[in-house]
Every structure is written in structure tokens, then in C-alpha cells.
Amino acid sequence: MTAQSYAMTAEAVDHLQRLAMQLEAHSFKVELKSRTGLFPQLHVVNPAAPSVTEDVLACEDEGEWWFWLSWAGRIGQAEDVTTAAERIASVLHVVRR
Template sequence: MTAAGEVAGATTATAHLQALGDSLRARGLHARVGETSGGLPQLIVLSTAAPSLSEVVFAARSDGSWWFWWSWAERIAPVEELATAVTRVCGVLTPAGRARE
């Protein structure tokens, strides 16, 4: 991939992560977009109800489509399915009995 392609990919990933972060903040989680030490965009998400619960989410292409990914390289949902991604992240970071739909 060319340098221009890498920049465009990082810009697209950041935009997807910002959209997810906005939706997660609306659900009561703390979320901010940052970069890994290698410069990859990432979304750091923390539970406000249980601060010890946190996750890192990435956005990357796979098989020609953009997906949200857990830090352990498991797919969360396609970026077009933002509501599904929000539900899955909230399910991991919301303490039992406090989940909101």
C-alpha cells in the first residue's frame, strides 16, 4: 500500500471509530480515539459504572469491507451495523444488571 493509501485508510478508520465512540458515549460509556504506538487508530472504551472494565476497538478492512474489531483480532460487526457494534461493546463493558438498550 502506498503512503497515500495508508493515510486514507487511517482517516477512514478514524472516522468509523469516532462514529462508534459517539454512539458509545450516548450510552454512558467513556470513549476516545487515539493511536497505538505504531500509529494505528484505536478507540479506547471505559465503563463509567465499573472503571476496571475497558476495551480497545479497531476499525480495519477485511475481505473488502470495513469492520470493527476487538483488540484480540475478533470481529465485532461491520461498520455499517453500528447499532450491533454498540450493543456488543456495551454488553462487554456494562456490569450485569445495568445494561441499557
Template sequence: MTIDAIGHLERLGTELEQRRFAVRVRARGSHAMLNITNVAAPALAESVFTAPDEEGALWFWFPWQTRIGPVADIVAAADRIERVLAEVGRPGPAPAAP
């Protein structure tokens, strides 16, 4: 685990907190994860971690080994996580500007 990984997770957590999610960074041994819970629907929760892709670029990942987005694009990663953890009737993220 690097301090960079924790920093990326904390920045993602800050973005998700602004979207009404509860977050907590957990470091265990050499691994760090961001636990995310939808406050409006606590059963909707997930963990996210950082790891390099095949080419060495650092990405956010779901535990089922699915890439979320590059750590350099916090907003896009938060948009994807919000779609995965959205409760029924939650307005989705704003569409990207053309």
C-alpha cells in the same frame, strides 16, 4: 491509518457515549483505536480498532482479533461492545425490532 477509520471510530464513540461509556480516539503512527471505559465500572475497559476482513469489508475488531461488527452498522457494534463491557445489573441493549 485513514481518516475514514478515525471517522468510523468517532461515530462508534458517539453511540457509546450516549450509552454512558467514556471514549477516546487515539491515533498512534498508522493505527487508530477507540478506548472505551464503562463509567459505572472503570475496570471494564477495552480498545477497538477497524480493519478489513478476509473479503475486504471494513469491520470493528477487539484486540484479541475478534470481529465486533461491520462499520456500516454502528448500533449493532455498540450493542456487542455494551454486552462485553456491561457491569452487573446493567440493563442490556433493547432487543431488535422483528
């Protein structure tokens, strides 16, 4: 791993950790996964419906960091973890019928 890719991975992890704290405050279960050779990701679980999950990535694009859903859905800028957490919560929301 080059010094530049290590620094980018470390920055991605930092953004994901800040998002994790925000999501935990909203009662979501989170697990940061960082494996060699793969992008770090945050696995988010709705505790009211454990089968409802999503993986979130933090990626740099033209000097700005963004959160993305695993299916390439852009969530928002990494600097705004509050809005990102709200958008993730809306994706993982379960409507009872």
C-alpha cells in the same frame, strides 16, 4: 506514510468516531487514540466500573470495514454502529452480585 495508508487510517478514524458517538449516547467514556505507525483505536470505559475497558479497532478486510476488539474478536460491520455498540456494551457490562 503512503497516500493509501493515510486514506485507510483516515477512514478507520471516521468509523471509530461514528462508533464513539453511539457509545457516548449509551453513557460510555471513549477516547480516540491515533498514533503514528499504529492502527487508530477507540478506548472504551464503563463509567460504572472504570477498570472494565476495551480497545476497539476498525480494519478493512476484502473491501469491507469491520470493528474488532483488541483481542481479535470481530464485533461487526463498521456500517452498523448500533449493533457494534450493543455488542461492546455487552462485553463491558458489569453484573452486580
